[in-house]
Amino acid sequence: MNLTNSEALLLPTLLARLERISADSHTAHLASGIRGALLRSQERLETGRPVDSRSLRRLVEQGFHVLEAAAREKVGD
DSSP states (O other): OOOOHHHHHHHHHHHHHHHTSOTTSTTHHHHHHHHHHHHHHHHHHHTTOOOOHHHHHHHHHHHHHHHHHHHHHHHHO
16 A cells, blocks of 8 residues: 555554553543554555555544543543
8 A cells, every 4th residue: 555645644643642641541442442443554654565445434433432421531521
């Protein structure tokens, strides 16, 4: 899978945001799992190994959903 420039820039930004979710958050465990899967995908991309584009896009989408849930949770505090 070849990433566009915007997609290549998006992945590290998403990873950094997921890492910043508070450990006290209800979404922290979920964020950790998605982040781990994204890190593995990023490593595969960096080493030139194949990555299933649908799986990667689904992980990115899930990452954004977790960020939204964490933001709603934070606002609700």
